[in-house]
Amino acid sequence: MTPVFELEGWSRTRLAQVEQALDRWVTADAPYGLDHGAPQELVEAMRYAVLDGGKRLRPLLVLAAHEAVDSSKSDAASAEAAVRAACAVELIHAYSLVHDDMPCMDNDILRRGKPTVHVQFGEASALLAGDALQALAFELLTPLDGSVPAVTQARLCALLARAAGSAGMAGGQAIDLASVGQPLTERQLREMHELKTGALLQGSVVMGAHCGAPDAQALSALESYGAAIGLAFQVVDDILDVTADSATLGKTAGKDAHNDKPTYVSLLGLEESQNYAQQLLTKALAALDSSGLAQTQALRALADMVVNRTS
């Protein structure tokens, strides 16, 4: 009998490691021994945006994919790369939220119950903090001390840049911006979400894999897994927007419908959307079955969490 995998216990130690690493790398130390206070304030805005918040789904996907590929966990360079990649994807996610919340975008004043960065620090500081967080993500991926092999550094930067850029997250946000009040086909909606949310979630999985040495079969399977849960994440988001209340979500429920944004629920209906999310879960798990990898319990549990979460 397969031993029961406990996601909560598995996550706890990984989350502690990620929080500690983020706390260390998004540093309040003034660079270059500056005695002027402003970079300190910039770093404070960056820390405010990153620390002590969020589910850290993307870092957990990086670490789970890395452990699936490098199950012996014997390689220090590979483990170092994985924790750096885990933090880097979270920094990209965090910067996107800071910029998304700004008045010219979604104009949100609260996130996770706290004032958003531009409310707390001003718009200009929020803009700069987001910009600096994106740069810091690539800084984390390229340590100068030789702790991560150059070939891994280069591959991780390549993957992250593409997941974050105009053919990834930023591109998806641009479609989202242009699609408010527009009727979309299911294909257009899927393409928007594949870029806006899916690219970085899939990127997290693939980056985690590349911290080890995945074979072609495993890599292809993990790409399919990442694509399926990336899309499922958004379908479930759309479902929760109509079924959960604001207190449970930690953000305003019903907001998409209110903003006249196209969603899976508005396009497919609630029941069909729920079926679709389950199909994507099945697809993600089937991809893992075909991966040739032995230790995929964490990836399975994370996929289940993405689809069956209630907030």
Next chain:
Amino acid sequence: MTPVFELEGWSRTRLAQVEQALDRWVTADAPYGLDHGAPQELVEAMRYAVLDGGKRLRPLLVLAAHEAVDSSKSDAASAEAAVRAACAVELIHAYSLVHDDMPCMDNDILRRGKPTVHVQFGEASALLAGDALQALAFELLTPLDGSVPAVTQARLCALLARAAGSAGMAGGQAIDLASVGQPLTERQLREMHELKTGALLQGSVVMGAHCGAPDAQALSALESYGAAIGLAFQVVDDILDVTADSATLGKTAGKDAHNDKPTYVSLLGLEESQNYAQQLLTKALAALDSSGLAQTQALRALADMVVNRTS
């Protein structure tokens, strides 16, 4: 007798190469075969921000430093890395201008005689275009086709991330933001400019060098050269802000004084600022003398241009 070096002729062929490469890499092709129009609009905003504008000083510094280190120009991978690095630093510069011009920062409506990106495309698109340009810079540095060695890719990403981030350009902008109306010491003013403008100019020089295989002596000399011209660039900017008229500058003259921003001229006076700029030029040229490099004519001419320019 040393043959006279003609910067204009040297620059012309390099600029043509950079413009062509930017035109090819900041592409209007919709990614992933999307049939929805928005990423197209995002890419249009990115192209508008990047193409057909500016002196391209940073790309020229990359290429000049690369040619100084790799004077035989026999290595195709090294040349490919250099043109990619040249475009990457320009994308970072371009994104910083897009975000700088936004209403929450400098609120500029004209740049190089054209409406700024947020005026032309809206604030949200300007924000996303800047974000996507930063990601694209790292994408250019990490081609997947093996045309640039992984060790070079990793080093270039490391240098660019640090030059652009909170200990570089973004950090300098944060100090600038906080320093309006504040009295600064010369040291504080220098630190601000070392980060805000100097880090990316120096980074351009050092990245160009790393496209080849610089020895320690050359690298150290090029770092000093880059630091000197990086600071000189800003000192001259401050001088031109009071001595040139708006038509010559292509931007509003006297703006810094009007905005109550600390400048070298306000701190040292005009004559002393001019002396300081010449000292920095001397320092930059002396660094090249100590570099052990034979072909430094382009770097010398660029230093002279930075200090003795009239716009």
